[in-house]
Amino acid sequence: MNDIFRLKELCTNRSVLYVEDEKDLRFTLGKYLEKLFEKVVLAADGEEGLQKYTEDDFDLVITDISMPKKDGMVMSKDIKNISQSQEIMIISAYSEPEYFLDAIRIGVDGFILKPVEFTQLNTELLKIMTKIEMVMTLEAYNSSLERLVEEKTKREHTLELEKIKNQKRVMVSLIELIEKRDSYTAGHSIRVANYCKIIAEKMGYDKSNCELIYEAGILHDIGKIGIPDTVLLKPGKFTDQEYQLIKQHVDVGVDVLKNIPMYKGIVDVISHHHERFDGSGYPHGIKGDEIPKLARIMIVADAFDAMTTNRIYKKKKSISEALDELKSLSGIQFHPEVVAVVVKALENIEIDDEISQMPQSELEKERFAYFYKDQITGAFNQTYLENILREYKVQEKRCDMYAVNLHGLGNYNKRYGWDNGDELLAEVSRYLNDKYKSSILFRVHGDRFILLNCLKSKLDLDDFDKIDFLNTHNIGIEISEVYSGKFKNDNIEKLMESIYN
Incomplete structure (x- = not known):
């Protein structure tokens, strides 16, 4: 919460040009930006965006890449030719590294992927606006210093x-x-x-x-x-x-x-x-x-x-x-x-044994796993599970892991359609997250979930028999132990293979 207050403070008296050809997204994101920035100017393509840029001064430019008339990358190059120090953020559906490389070469300051998540957007905005404040502080200081020197104080x-x-x-x-x-x-x-x-x-x-x-x-x-x-x-x-x-x-x-x-x-x-x-x-x-x-x-x-x-x-x-x-x-x-x-x-230097690359704070965990969540259920995906297990192996942590298998989902999809099947999976995911808050939930297969760091004593199959939305449609649940014990030299690939089969 402190971050959003800090972001609002940094955006006070600041202006932003937002260039996006998708009308609904331009409207939605534009309204959100108006809550942060004093002035928000919208443009529907790169050509209009460049025109509006030349007519006014902006602290930040936010742009899509793929747009009619002039794409965002070309517009960004044109803007950098006008003002090399202009801060630019790109919001795009393109995740290929070559786009990132092009953006870095141009001098783009931030890059986030569609669909836009406001937590991710706020993080990038906070980074860029902090940099802007830092530059402004230095400029003000240098200006003041020059004035004082000129006055020969x-x-x-x-x-x-x-x-x-x-x-x-x-x-x-x-x-x-x-x-x-x-x-x-x-x-x-x-x-x-x-x-x-x-x-x-x-x-x-x-x-x-x-x-x-x-x-x-x-x-x-x-x-x-x-x-x-x-x-x-x-x-x-x-x-x-x-x-x-x-x-x-x-x-x-x-x-x-x-x-x-x-x-x-x-x-x-x-x-x-x-x-x-x-x-x-x-x-x-x-x-x-x-x-x-x-x-x-x-x-x-x-x-x-x-x-x-x-x-x-x-x-x-x-x-x-x-x-x-x-x-x-x-x-x-x-x-x-x-x-x-x-x-x-350095032979007698002391080093903290708990240092790790894995995220520590809740916000970091969300950002770290931003691209490792299952789009249907909101649970983490199998790639993220594999990486956590590698971390467990490195640190020799205890691992208690159980599979939750749904039976009858195929028939449900045939009868009610895939969209309703997806909603049922999302409902199961919400139930498991609420029921086992201390565990980490993954979806690793069409109808299979994994609960990590879940104690066997807390698993109760009878609880699932009481779930109305499962009973109504004859969806059965089976729970099986996948692994329990200290994670040492076990073969992760074989373990994952057993999870998927």
Whole structure:
């Protein structure tokens, strides 16, 4: 709830141009935007949208892609040619990575998929409007600073204090921006910043450089705000195209920070934090001593944190295992001078055992699973179940899983039609969610649900015999145990196969 209040506050006195050819969606979303923004201007296609853009000033442009006369991508390019700093959000039914890549190259700031969910829309709006406020604050500060200099005031000490205060304010805003998007990335950034500072101190860098690399560590993944949720929050492995999208976060981060005077010193570090000693890194492909010295430290710190935290597909390494891997890759991926220091500097570091890529807050869980819900029932789908089971395997968690099978649904569909069959499935899903609130519900087959983290003692078949909407249409229910116990080295593929058959 605090987020929506914050969003309204950020949208006060702001204007938005919304371009959409679907009349009903344009009307519905337009009305919603009017509740947030002071001025909302609507356009039915890219040509009209560009015309209205040239006639007025807008803080934000929201556009569809596929439209008559001029599509949203072409219109966005035209707008960026007019104003490179214009904030743009795309709402589209296209989910292919090439569209995301095109949008990032143009400089689009947000991308959400249709059908529009207002929770997702609010999250993207909050991200973009926070960025706008940050830029406005910096511009106002710089303008004020220039005016004071021109007036030749003698308040140098006060100005310096104000500068420090603004730096901290901007830093806080940027960190909040990361946290709103992805708390794992935010936690990763803080840990990398700490490791960077520890290593730099051990290597004999002065206080100024140690503070600089700490700030760079905090913001090294800020470019991920430009990566679509469909890719950034994907629990599965990336395709080649999706990986190309992820790699764009370096350039996006540099673009965000390079025009902020106080962060000019860290841009060079962030720009090179994915290079490799042998030259096979990105985005520049430089090698050896060509890599800036502080960036060499961040490359190792970034990798160390990735090794020592649980990922969905990979169990974390112990500190000694991680340090051994760093040594084995010294002179290949990492600079030998840095590795030689790291093996001593981080050998006694303490790491939280509970760090995980899985979402923590309720909002994060919803955003994380946004593309992993069954469209008919609202339950999570089989892909999300597989990813959770992989996380259980990594962390060796206890798993209690039961299948709920419906019998007679085929006859019901023949008699009443598929639409009514879908509604019945949705009704069963609502019942299971209400009845077993502490469990996670999945639909893995046409007439099969899975309850995860459900204790056997709480399952009562007699409860289902009392459900009127099932009894009326002779729909039977069968409950069977799928798995119970600590999840260790069981074959997930075989387990999923048994669930589907």
